[in-house]
Amino acid sequence: MSGDKEPIIRVENFTAAYGDNVIIDNISFEVYRGEVFVILGGSGCGKSTVLKHMIGLYEPAAGKILIDGEDIAASSGEDRLKILKKIGVAYQSGALFGSMTILENLRLSLEEYTDLSPDAMDLISLMKLKLVGLSGSEHKMPSELSGGMQKRAALARAMALDPFILFLDEPSAGLDPITSAELDQLILRLARSLKITFVVVTHELPSIYTIADRVIMLDKRVKGIVATGKPQDLRDHSDNPWVRQFFNREVESEVAA
Amino acid sequence: MESYVKDSNLSSITSQVNSDGSLQLNIAGRLDSNTTGKIWRQAKNEVEKNSPRNLVIDASGINYCDGAGIALLFELQLHQQKAGKEIEIRGLANEFQQLLDQFKAGEFIEAEVEVPGPSNIFEKVGRSTLDILQDFKANISFLGEVMVSLFYAMLHPRSVRWKDFLITSELIGVNAFSIVALVCFLIGLVMAFQSAIPMQQYGAQLFVANLIVIAMFKELGPLMTAWVVNGRSASAFAAELGTMKVNEEIDALTTMGLEPVRFLVVPRVLAALVMIPILTIFGNLFGLIGGLVVMLSLGFSVVTYVNQITSAATYVMLLAGLIKSVVFAFIIGGVGCMEGLRTKTGASAVGDSTTSAVVVGLVMIIFVDGVFGVIYYFLGI
Secondary structure, X not given: OXXXXXXXXXXXXXXXXXXXXXXXXXXXXXXXXXXEEEEEEOOOOOHHHHHHHHOOOOOOOEEEEEEOOEEOOOOOHHHHHHHHHHEEEEOOOOOOOOOOOHHHHHHHHHHHHOOOOHHHHHHHHHHHHHHOOOOOOOOOOXXXXXXXXXXXXHHXXXXXXXXXXXXXXXXXXXXXXXXXXXXXXXXXXXXXXXXOEEEEEOOOHHHHHHHOOEEEEEEOOOOEEEEEEOXXXXXXXXXXXXXXXXXXXXXXXXXXX | OOOOOOOHHHEEXXXXXXXXXXXXXXXXXXXXXXXXXXXXXXXXXXXXXXOOOEEEEEEEEEEEEOHHHHXXXXXXXXXXXXXXXXXXXXXXXXXXXXXXXXXXXXXXXXXXXXXXXXOXXXXXXXHHHHHHHHHHHHHHHHHHHHHHHXXXXXXXXXXXXXXXXXXXXXXXXXXXXXXXXXXXXXXXXXXXXXXXXXXXXXOOHHHHHHHHHHHHHHHHHHHHHHHHHHHHHHHHHHHHHHHHHHOOHHHHHHHOOOOHHHHHHHHHHHHHHHHHHHHHHHHHHHHHHHHHHHHHHXXXXXXXXXXXXXXXXXXXXXXXXXXXXXXXXXXXXXHHHHHHHOOOOOOOHHHHHHHHHHHHHHHHHHHHHHHHHHHHHHHOO
């Protein structure tokens, strides 16, 4: 579902490197408004690196990343804040603040950026928790929640300021198939009902088939993109044997043979 | 079922030079981690001695071959390929051949090329210097960021997370009170006792009180308090922030637009700036009480001791110690948080940050104490 194909994120001639070690070499792609866009690839191919650059944690070695037309790496101060308010990030580990309750985690950005009354902030936070199916957990500490619940709470926190782009880093990693499927349905529901654009980093195939409108596939051997498109199309029709191998869960020797 | 036998004589190797000039190694028996070492050395010796253009391995006699044996065969392949020479492995049983075929010599040769060679002394010195300069730059940058954030907090008190400030104040101040009191009491006690013995020879035992008050107010009160708090709290700050870094909580704050320095460092540094001078005052008091215990045992009255203290101590002296303690507080809070925020990834990262916070804090406290000593000397304090 690419909507009207209006790009909300543009990655232009982007290169990522840690010191002299180039991880991603000169890639370009676009994410369209309202779609669920998945970045996938094998372990160590640079998926999370790309994501961390997209959310402004690292500066690109070369190229630009434009979020809603604004270069996130070149921004600072108020301009950076303006961009950051448009995005929400749910980290692989959840990254909930361990010293705060779930409600306090959700209220944090509301307290910092809005002049809402405490009651209003509580209500908004509770509504977000309801959206992710965590009603009743608001006064628990993160350590009292299971892994899947922590990921959902992180998603709720990322949505606190109603961003229109949500970045999810390995949302299904370490979850059992049922919890993982529930999270996939949640992502789809939020994408369709709230028109949120999702950028998801994952290599969980069932999730990819369920949620992805479009994927890009990274490969560490070429340090770049080896395929772009719908996951089912890539699985069935890709010219690249490694891409078909990835989608069909084949080991390398079987493809070579 | 294979049995585990520790007998290196279960394998053998012989060599011969064939009529076509090739070197043939006949390897037989069991090649496992116990037996391969000897065969490996012999095989390498033969190959290096003869440098054959064509190496033939007769492996038909190998009846068992685990990872070590496969590594030997692969090593011989690699050696020949790197030298641009030929190798032929004959008669290796199919199940072992399959194991060997999983490794491609090209991949390993390529991987070796990527390993940087040994660096010379100039390169090492250069890299170390660059690291030190980068560290120094990062420290200055962090210090500036903290100062700016503290200044901003003074102008905008509502921006400070006062709840965190109070929690940290309790941890750094209230919870450290008993240990600071005990340490300073014992320092006062020991100092008075040790100095009373030589001073007795000159009939100057009364002046032990002067020694105690001057030493505690100017030097030991602030220093011992700072050391105790550094050990307790700088490490706690580094561990807490380091764990947050490892758990991606710092990244989460950053992407929420909340600057970690303003959000995490300012309340902690402020709490240190408030609580450490207060603890220092109590430390001074308990040091004096330690001295009092010794003075009482020497037969002096409480009134005499107090009179002697009040005549020797000045407000400037007390203030000089407190000014020091404020700077120590900034070091403890700043270094603890800085090391925490600079935590890398990995299992030992938080431990490294904690150790670093305590050590750097201690060294900086001593260094700054020395600087203050010189300044106070010239100011006549």
